[in-house]
Structures are given as structure tokens and as C-alpha cells.
Amino acid sequence: MPLVREMELKSNKQELENSFQEACSDKDFVSLVKSLELDKLSAMKITSRLQNVLEEKKNCYHCKGTFMCKNSYNGHVVVPAKKENRIYFTYMPCKYEQQILEKNRQKERKVRMKNIDTKDKNQLHVIKWLDIFYENYDLTKTMKGLYLHGNFGSGKTFLLSALLNELEITKNVSIEIVYFPEALRSIKEDFETFGYKMQRFMTVDILLLDDIGAEKVTEWGRDEVLGTILQTRMEKNKTTFFTSNYTMKELETNLSLANNNVDKVKARRIIERVKYLTVDMELISEDRREQKDDESKN
Numbered sequence: 001m002p003l004v005r006e007m008e009l010k011s012n013k014q015e016l017e018n019s020f021q022e023a024c025s026d027k028d029f030v031s032l033v034k035s036l037e038l039d040k041l042s043a044m045k046i047t048s049r050l051q052n053v054l055e056e057k058k059n060c061y062h063c064k065g066t067f068m069c070k071n072s073y074n075g076h077v078v079v080p081a082k083k084e085n086r087i088y089f090t091y092m093p094c095k096y097e098q099q100i101l102e103k104n105r106q107k108e109r110k111v112r113m114k115n116i117d118t119k120d121k122n123q124l125h126v127i128k129w130l131d132i133f134y135e136n137y138d139l140t141k142t143m144k145g146l147y148l149h150g151n152f153g154s155g156k157t158f159l160l161s162a163l164l165n166e167l168e169i170t171k172n173v174s175i176e177i178v179y180f181p182e183a184l185r186s187i188k189e190d191f192e193t194f195g196y197k198m199q200r201f202m203t204v205d206i207l208l209l210d211d212i213g214a215e216k217v218t219e220w221g222r223d224e225v226l227g228t229i230l231q232t233r234m235e236k237n238k239t240t241f242f243t244s245n246y247t248m249k250e251l252e253t254n255l256s257l258a259n260n261n262v263d264k265v266k267a268r269r270i271i272e273r274v275k276y277l278t279v280d281m282e283l284i285s286e287d288r289r290e291q292k293d294d295e296s297k298n
Contacts, residue, residue: 020044028054036082046087053078053089066096073152075100088254091152091245092214101179111158113166122285123155129281130163137167139205145241147248147274150283156243157210159283164206164241176204181215184225198225202232208241213251222255223266230273240277248280 020043023029032050033043043050056077059070066075075097081088093101113134116127126148137143148156160177167173178201187194201207207229215221233240244251248271255267 016044016047019047023047023051026054032080036080036087038087042087049089050080053080060094063094063096066094066100069094076152090254111162111165112169113162116159116162120155120285123159123283126159126281126283129279130159134163134166137171137173139171139173142237143239145206145208145239145278147242147244147278147280148283149242149244149247149281150285152245154283154285156283157208160208160210160241160243164208167206174205175208176200176206177208178210180209180212180226184215184221187225198228201229203236203238206239206241207233208243210243211245212242213244213246213254217255217257219257219266222257222270227266227270227273230270230277234273234276242274242278247282248274 020040029050032054052072056071060077063069069075071077073091075094076091077094078089079092081090113130116123118124118127126146129146133143146160148160150156164173164175164177168175183197183201187197209226209229212226230240232238246254251274252267252271255270256264257267
């Protein structure tokens with residue numbers, strides 16, 4: 001190894017060491033490292049990201065609404081998770097954002113295609129696809145849905161809900177719009193309804209799995225719930241839609257709990273089912289979510 005390169009590596013390592021030692025003066029940082037069961041070298045490599053986790057958590061503690069959010073993504077907080085020996089960082093909605101999401105979901109249950117705003121040019125390619133799908137929808141034919149991914153608040157759920165509600169009202173199609181993280185939680189907490197809910201998810205004419213990838217990934221949720229739903233819908237040629245903040249490749253990584261071949265195969269199997277059922281489309285647009293009126297007055 002050239003001497004200059006060797007000196008650069010030593011210098012970089014020393015900088016990481018110094019940053020880590022300085023961060024360790026914060027007891028919250030030390031506690032976070034300990035909770036993630038990180039050794040010193042691993043923690044050194046992601047010191048700045050761990051400090052960002054603590055900073056965003058502190059921002060949330062003093063926050064009174066999304067209107068005063070100081071985090072990287074409005075209404076969200078970065079959360080670390082350990083899978084095998086790897087650390088992943090994801091963004092989770094805060095309590096205020098969850099309230100907004102629930103309010104929007106209530107609205108989305110009533111939205112129709114006539115409510116879609118066609119002024120946003122970023123959405124036109126999706127709107128055009130939805131119009132064609134609506135005009136050509138035939139329950140007797142096999143029709144692919146959309147895997148619609150993109151940034152927070154870009155209108156993914158709104159657009160797909162408008163289509164599904166329109167089909168239900170005008171063409172008597174049975175639909176189910178499922179906020180997937182909440183569905184997993186409710187199924188886990190109430191196993192008495194597990195069979196009924198699964199049967200509904202597997203057989204309804206059109207299913208929308210909203211915000212897939214935002215759930216806490218477990219083998220049970222991935223393989224027994226999601227995998228079973230998708231496999232059955234494939235076999236029955238049932239149209240299925242998804243919204244996600246992840247691309248399919250990112251979702252595959254997220255679904256891979258462990259860094260081993262068996263787990264990667266299981267995650268890949270889920271993605272192959274998603275690909276079979278859908279057309280992949282991206283929607284990048286400005287955040288269209290409405291904030292509560294009373295928040296803006298605080």
C-alpha cells in the first residue's frame with residue numbers, strides 16, 4: 001500500500017475515533033449504542049447517523065405539531081433497527097403525522113376520480129394510467145394493478161383510492177383499502193378475526209395494500225400474512241395495488257430480516273409476487289398533505 005494512502009486511512013480512522021469519543025460524552029448516545037448491541041468499530045462508522053437519530057428524537061420531544069417539525073422529513077422521525085449484524089435507518093410517522101394520515105384516510109374513503117387535481121404535471125402519467133385502467137376494467141379478465149412508489153405525501157394513496165372508490169360505486173366492484181402496518185397490528189392483537197380478515201384480503205376483487213414497507217418486518221408478517229395474501233391473489237388472478245415509499249429493490253432489502261441466503265430468497269419471493277401482480281410506477285411530487293387548522297394556530 002502506498003505510504004500516502006496508508007497515512008490517509010490512519011487519519012480517517014483517527015477522525016472517526018475522535019468523533020466517537022466525543023459522542024460518548026452524551027449518555028443518550030451511549031445508551032443507544034448499547035441498545036443496538038454495537039461494538040466500538042461498528043458504532044464509530046455510523047456515529048453521525050446515530051447522533052442524527054438522537055437529534056430528531058429530541059426535536060420530536062419539544063414539537064407541538066408538524067408545522068414546527070425540524071426533522072429531515074416533515075412529520076417523520078428516523079429510527080434505527082438492527083437485522084443480524086447490519087443497522088438500517090427508516091423514517092416513521094410521528095404522533096401528529098399519524099393523526100394527519102388517519103384524517104386523510106377518512107377523506108380517501110370518500111374520494112372519487114372527479115376529485116383528482118390534474119394541474120400537477122408530476123401526477124399526469126399516473127392519472128392517465130388510472131383513466132385507462134378504469135375504462136378497460138373487466139372483472140372477468142386478469143388485470144395488473146400498480147406498485148406506486150414515491151416520496152412522502154405525493155398523493156399515491158389519494159389517487160389509487162379515487163380509482164377504487166369509483167370502481168366500487170359505478171361498476172359494483174368489491175374493494176378493500178388496507179393500511180398495511182395497521183392491518184398487521186390489528187391481526188396480531190385479535191387472532192379471532194385472523195381467518196376472516198385474511199379471507200377478505202385474499203379474495204376481494206381489488207385490494208390496495210397501502211404503505212407497504214412501513215410495517216415492522218417479522219417473519220410471520222412477511223411470510224404467513226403478506227406472502228399468503230399475494231400467493232392466493234396470484235392464483236386467483238385478483239387485481240392488487242400497492243403504495244410505498246420504497247422502490248421494489250429497497251422494499252426487498254427492507255423485507256430481508258437477516259443477511260443470509262435463506263432470508264434473501266424469502267424476500268425475493270415476495271418481490272416476485274409483487275412484480276407478477278403489478279406495473280411498477282414512480283410518483284415524485286410535492287407534499288400534498290393537509291395539516292390540521294388548529295396546528296397552524298398554535
